[in-house]
Amino acid sequence: MMKIRKCTQDDIPSIIKIESLSFKYPYPSIVFYNYIGQNFYVAELDSKVVGYAIGDVKRHLIVSIAVHPDYRRKGIGKALMNTILKNMHDYAILQVRVSNKEAIKFYKKLGFIEKELLKSYYIDGEDAILMFKSLD
Numbered sequence: 001m002m003k004i005r006k007c008t009q010d011d012i013p014s015i016i017k018i019e020s021l022s023f024k025y026p027y028p029s030i031v032f033y034n035y036i037g038q039n040f041y042v043a044e045l046d047s048k049v050v051g052y053a054i055g056d057v058k059r060h061l062i063v064s065i066a067v068h069p070d071y072r073r074k075g076i077g078k079a080l081m082n083t084i085l086k087n088m089h090d091y092a093i094l095q096v097r098v099s100n101k102e103a104i105k106f107y108k109k110l111g112f113i114e115k116e117l118l119k120s121y122y123i124d125g126e127d128a129i130l131m132f133k134s135l136d
C-alpha cells in the first residue's frame, strides 16, 4: 500500500539514491537535510521509500520532486505533488530543464503553465522553463 508521510532524517539515504538515479546533477545532501521538518514528504510503498517532494512555502517554489525509475507512472508523483501543494498558498512556481519533456508533461497535467524561458539557467548552460500554477 502507498503512503505519503513527512520526511525524516532516516529517509535521506533512500532519497539520495532516488536523486542519483533521476538527475544528471543531483542536489547535494545538505539541501535535503535543510528541508527536514518543512514541506518535505516521501512516498512509501511496502515500507520502501520510492519518491519525495519538497515545496518551499515562503518562496512559493517546488524545490524538487522525483520518483524511483521503477515506480513511475503509477500516480506517486501526482500524490506527492498534491500533498505539498496543499501546504502552499496563492501560487507555486518551478524551474524545469527544457530537455525534461516527461517532467514538463507531468507538470502540465497537474495544471502548471509555461510562464517564461530562463536562458542558460543551469550550470551546464541549458535553458529552464519557469512554470506557474495558481492555488487556493
Ligand SMILES: CC(C)(COP(=O)(O)OP(=O)(O)OC[C@H]1O[C@@H](n2cnc3c(N)ncnc32)[C@H](O)[C@@H]1OP(=O)(O)O)[C@@H](O)C(=O)NCCC(=O)NCCS
Binding pocket: 022, 023, 065, 066, 067, 068, 071, 072, 073, 074, 075, 076, 077, 078, 079, 095, 096, 097, 100, 101, 102, 103, 105, 106, 107, 109
Ligand atoms: C516527473 C516525475 C516526478 C513524475 O512522477 P510519476 O510518479 O511517474 O508521475 P505520475 O504517475 O503521478 O503521473 C501523473 C500524470 O503525469 C503525466 N506524466 C507523468 N510522466 C509522464 C511521462 N513520462 N510522459 C508523459 N506524461 C507523463 C501523465 O499524464 C500521468 O498520468 P497517467 O500516467 O495516468 O497518464 C518522474 O517522472 C520523475 O521522477 N522524473 C525524474 C525526476 C524529474 O525530472 N523531476 C522533475 C525535475 S524539475
